[in-house]
Amino acid sequence: xxxxxxxxxxxxxxxxxxxxxxxxxxxxxxxxxxxxxxxxxxxxxxxxxxxxxxxxxxxxxxxxxxxxxxxxxxxxxxxxxxxxxxxxxxxxxxxxxxxxxxxxxxxxxxxxxxxxxxxxxxxxxxxxxxxxxxxxxxxxxxxxxxxxxxxxxxxxxxxxxxxxxxxxxxxxxxxxxxxxxxxxxxxxxxxxxxxxxxxxxxxxxxxxxxxxxxxxxxxxxxxxxxxxxxxxxxxxxxxxxxxxxxxxxxxxxxxxxxxxxxxxxxxxxxxxxxxxxxxxxxxxxxxxxxxxxxxxxxxxxxxxxxxxxxxxxxxxxxxxxxxxxxxxxxxxxxxxxxxxxxxxxxxxxxxxxxxxxxxxxxxxxxxxxxxxxxxxxxxxxxxxxxxxxxxxxxxxxxxxxxxxxxxxxxxxxxxxxxxxxxxxxxxxxxxxxxxxxxxxxxxxxxxxxxxxxxxxxxxxxxxxxxxxxxxxxxxxxxxxxxxxxxxxxxxxxxxxxxxxxxxxxxxxxxxxxxxxxxxxxxxxxxxxxxxxxxxxxxxxxxxxxxxxxxxxxxxxxxxxxxxxxxxxxxxxxxxxxxxxxxxxxxxxxxxxxxxxxx
Numbered sequence: 001x002x003x004x005x006x007x008x009x010x011x012x013x014x015x016x017x018x019x020x021x022x023x024x025x026x027x028x029x030x031x032x033x034x035x036x037x038x039x040x041x042x043x044x045x046x047x048x049x050x051x052x053x054x055x056x057x058x059x060x061x062x063x064x065x066x067x068x069x070x071x072x073x074x075x076x077x078x079x080x081x082x083x084x085x086x087x088x089x090x091x092x093x094x095x096x097x098x099x100x101x102x103x104x105x106x107x108x109x110x111x112x113x114x115x116x117x118x119x120x121x122x123x124x125x126x127x128x129x130x131x132x133x134x135x136x137x138x139x140x141x142x143x144x145x146x147x148x149x150x151x152x153x154x155x156x157x158x159x160x161x162x163x164x165x166x167x168x169x170x171x172x173x174x175x176x177x178x179x180x181x182x183x184x185x186x187x188x189x190x191x192x193x194x195x196x197x198x199x200x201x202x203x204x205x206x207x208x209x210x211x212x213x214x215x216x217x218x219x220x221x222x223x224x225x226x227x228x229x230x231x232x233x234x235x236x237x238x239x240x241x242x243x244x245x246x247x248x249x250x251x252x253x254x255x256x257x258x259x260x261x262x263x264x265x266x267x268x269x270x271x272x273x274x275x276x277x278x279x280x281x282x283x284x285x286x287x288x289x290x291x292x293x294x295x296x297x298x299x300x301x302x303x304x305x306x307x308x309x310x311x312x313x314x315x316x317x318x319x320x321x322x323x324x325x326x327x328x329x330x331x332x333x334x335x336x337x338x339x340x341x342x343x344x345x346x347x348x349x350x351x352x353x354x355x356x357x358x359x360x361x362x363x364x365x366x367x368x369x370x371x372x373x374x375x376x377x378x379x380x381x382x383x384x385x386x387x388x389x390x391x392x393x394x395x396x397x398x399x400x401x402x403x404x405x406x407x408x409x410x411x412x413x414x415x416x417x418x419x420x421x422x423x424x425x426x427x428x429x430x431x432x433x434x435x436x437x438x439x440x441x442x443x444x445x446x447x448x449x450x451x452x453x454x455x456x457x458x459x460x461x462x463x464x465x466x467x468x469x470x471x472x473x474x475x476x477x478x479x480x481x482x483x484x485x486x487x488x489x490x491x492x493x494x495x496x497x498x499x500x501x502x503x504x505x506x507x508x509x510x511x512x513x514x515x516x517x518x519x520x521x522x523x524x525x526x527x528x529x530x531x532x533x534x535x536x537x538x539x540x541x542x543x544x545x546x547x548x549x550x551x552x553x554x555x556x557x558x559x560x561x562x563x564x565x566x567x568x569x570x571x572x573x574x575x576x577x578x579x580x581x582x583x584x585x586x587x588x589x590x591x592x593x594x595x596x597x598x
Contacts, residue, residue: 023048042097105252112144120151134158161280173510239571272303313430348376356541419555471596478589484567
């Protein structure tokens, strides 16, 4: 009985601590944190305060480490301080106020370890350190965890992936122009740019019309980085390593290769269906849930890379689609570092937002009411999902019936100088109608994308009953080309009765990688090959009367740099030519879309 009372008292004390009144915030800027090699990284400390001075006592610590300027973390860090944490916002090595040389991702492991242990040793710290942040700030958490800092106690990781080359560098083996653009932005805000305003201004001029820069061949594009040798090297390394070699498998870029080295701590993963790192987030959650014993949670909303809002692109997911991510993070750390009960996550390990089911009306901002609702599950993927194949047929149909005819196919000409524009999806624009706009890179009109002769659209009849798709989507295509190498793309689209074509997810594959990313092999013109395209994961309710559509083409620009169709290496091509590409849908070569149905 006495033990029970003691335990009850401890629970009440923990709950009281979690619900205590908010603090004021005291900021100490520019604190230099020493690393093991003597380099000092700049950090701002946000401490709980009373009457304008730091509060007495010790507090758990939440550490953010960013390449984007620690000043941008003011709101998040202040929020934690008001809720009884010391928040440390730090510039990573070589960025903004920190010393040393910057190279993306690769230095964050040991620097993260040293920063965690420094924070734990401070007189205002309880010795318990949680790490937080999204995108780069999540990847650097994983990297630090690989060195198992003794005082790392929990992680909150938003939109941080598992395999950088597959998720962002070269999805499907195709160069993602978003990574060179990231380098361009990073160079603009670099320490080198601060010392060379003229060179910085040249970069800023390019950003005013980035489509002109994109249109250059990769080598000419790289000349812009000449005054910034550190960033020029990152750019050149990108094109020098188009396949998953040792460069991409080093710590920092390749979380999934080091799961066994990561410290076993409670981790909350968060992402969105339109986040380009979603598949990596899911992989991390699944793998670490299996390999480790501590608590792992997953939240996936109707969000792009920036998580939390109820609207995305041209769609609204209703008020339930919004989540206060900072409140969620505090709830998580209160649970992990203060012993409080979870108030926002519930009991199940997985919380996902199933999109769809809205009435299709427009809200005051003109966005389509696509709707949706939250649901929970014990694991990902949901165990009750089953796969169903929808076959491509003559007349651009998508049907459950396997084709029986022979010799059926669809052919189009892919011109790398006139690629299909990226309209929405994970990499640019989120939930959008598949209609061109002169504002979009590559668009010259305002017509639906599937009016283009190089886009093949296959769709079902209007659905007699609503159909939920939750899980991994794939397309298996039988193809041929008159080129030695070319690309194929696939999009899953929810088509409303009035024609609004909402992109849900998409994928792509460079044909030379049809046997795997580490086994490139050029094609023999005219030979028929099988391609398996991963479109990623999604959760969506196709409402009654809607159509399921699969769009197939050979480009999606600037999501991917167009294939020159010559067989030359990415970044080293000297010429581009048109390719005549064919998709087969006959009895011997049945191409189909695979959907996970609940």
